[in-house]
Amino acid sequence: VNFTSDNTYGVAAPIMDAIVAVNYGAVGSYGGDPWTARVVCQFCELFEREVKVFLLPSGTAANALAISSLTPPHGAVFCHNESHILLEECGACEFYSSGARLVPVSGFAGRMMPLELNAAIAKYSGIRNDLIPAALSITQSTECGTVYQPDAVAELCSIAHKRGMAVHMDGARFANSVVSLGLPPAAVTWRAGIDILSFGATKNGALAAEAVIVFDTDRASDLIYRCKRAGLLLSKMRFVAAQWEAYLADGLWLRLAGHANTMARQLADGLRGVADVRLPWPTDANEVFCLMAGSMVKRLRDAGASFHEWTTVGLYASPFEPTPDEVFVRLVTSFQTTQDQIDIFLKLAADD
Numbered sequence: 001v002n003f004t005s006d007n008t009y010g011v012a013a014p015i016m017d018a019i020v021a022v023n024y025g026a027v028g029s030y031g032g033d034p035w036t037a038r039v040v041c042q043f044c045e046l047f048e049r050e051v052k053v054f055l056l057p058s059g060t061a062a063n064a065l066a067i068s069s070l071t072p073p074h075g076a077v078f079c080h081n082e083s084h085i086l087l088e089e090c091g092a093c094e095f096y097s098s099g100a101r102l103v104p105v106s107g108f109a110g111r112m113m114p115l116e117l118n119a120a121i122a123k124y125s126g127i128r129n130d131l132i133p134a135a136l137s138i139t140q141s142t143e144c145g146t147v148y149q150p151d152a153v154a155e156l157c158s159i160a161h162k163r164g165m166a167v168h169m170d171g172a173r174f175a176n177s178v179v180s181l182g183l184p185p186a187a188v189t190w191r192a193g194i195d196i197l198s199f200g201a202t203k204n205g206a207l208a209a210e211a212v213i214v215f216d217t218d219r220a221s222d223l224i225y226r227c228k229r230a231g232l233l234l235s236k237m238r239f240v241a242a243q244w245e246a247y248l249a250d251g252l253w254l255r256l257a258g259h260a261n262t263m264a265r266q267l268a269d270g271l272r273g274v275a276d277v278r279l280p281w282p283t284d285a286n287e288v289f290c291l292m293a294g295s296m297v298k299r300l301r302d303a304g305a306s307f308h309e310w311t312t313v314g315l316y317a318s319p320f321e322p323t324p325d326e327v328f329v330r331l332v333t334s335f336q337t338t339q340d341q342i343d344i345f346l347k348l349a350a351d352d
């Protein structure tokens with residue numbers, strides 16, 4: 001039973017088949033192939049408008065390059081204090097933006113709150129020696145496994161836009177959030193005010209396929225140069241495009257994410273019934289966070305279960321502050337998680 005990450009699993013069969021199927025003949029390189037052209041049309045249809053698309057091999061590249069196109073080197077980029085761009089991308093946003101600063105903003109369960117965002121922006125007047133408030137980045141679904149409703153996204157976007165800032169969404173698990181909300185992708189992105197989206201497929205069954213989707217097509221005119229300069233404009237782009245084509249065809253992306261979300265919900269519901277397990281946040285997508293007794297963690301690990309211990313930074317000053325006996329863990333389900341894995345884990349957890 002492996003709940004360490006959705007990255008630990010392989011590639012969904014239709015996506016692997018699609019990679020093999022495009023492995024013939026000579027086509028245009030660097031995105032000049034028919035599959036890339038078709039995928040751009042698929043994205044326009046999916047988002048119900050014209051969009052610019054940049055296909056990339058990793059989520060960190062998508063985030064960092066997208067954000068670098070929104071901020072000058074002397075810009076401040078506001079993000080949640082548990083965000084992946086802040087904690088787990090080795091300073092990639094700062095690097096690719098030639099030094100813009102990521103400014104952490106707190107908020108319960110991975111979601112930034114308007115009050116905290118306003119307060120954080122207010123510290124940057126943008127005059128003389130100060131950084132300019134340049135961009136906001138929010139994650140959907142969040143690093144805490146929760147999801148922003150469209151009106152919450154719209155409120156944050158409106159605060160940012162009033163200050164002339166652009167808004168980026170880190171959608172490494174965008175599919176899981178779309179399934180969870182049951183809304184069209186447009187409703188939680190550009191219709192709510194998002195200017196640029198990092199849309200991930202790798203965690204949800206692709207091999208290496210991420211995309212930066214630019215909604216305001218006047219923006220990010222330099223992104224193609226940024227991709228090339230970073231060494232991330234892939235010459236054999238058809239293999240990334242083929243993954244996207246298969247991923248978006250016939251709703252495969254929603255079926256894969258739907259399965260992962262269902263598994264996570266079952267895991268969370270089961271754990272709620274186990275004595276000495278506390279879940280601080282709702283399980284909106286495919287990640288379950290819980291406090292467990294240290295002895296339970298040991299029993300699960302001894303029996304072969306894998307999962308990560310997680311930072312407790314988001315629990316302080318809440319009723320879920322850990323006791324000395326408790327360990328905070330993250331359990332991630334994927335498109336390949338099986339019912340058996342959930343049942344085995346719950347049985348082990350309950351086995352006192």
Ligand SMILES: Cc1ncc(COP(=O)(O)O)c(C=O)c1O
Pocket residue numbers: 057058059060061063084085139142143170172173202
């Ligand atoms: C929320 C979030 N954003 C971005 C990424 C970055 O993805 P990658 O590992 O492909 O660079 C991850 C990966 O764990 C993530 O969880």
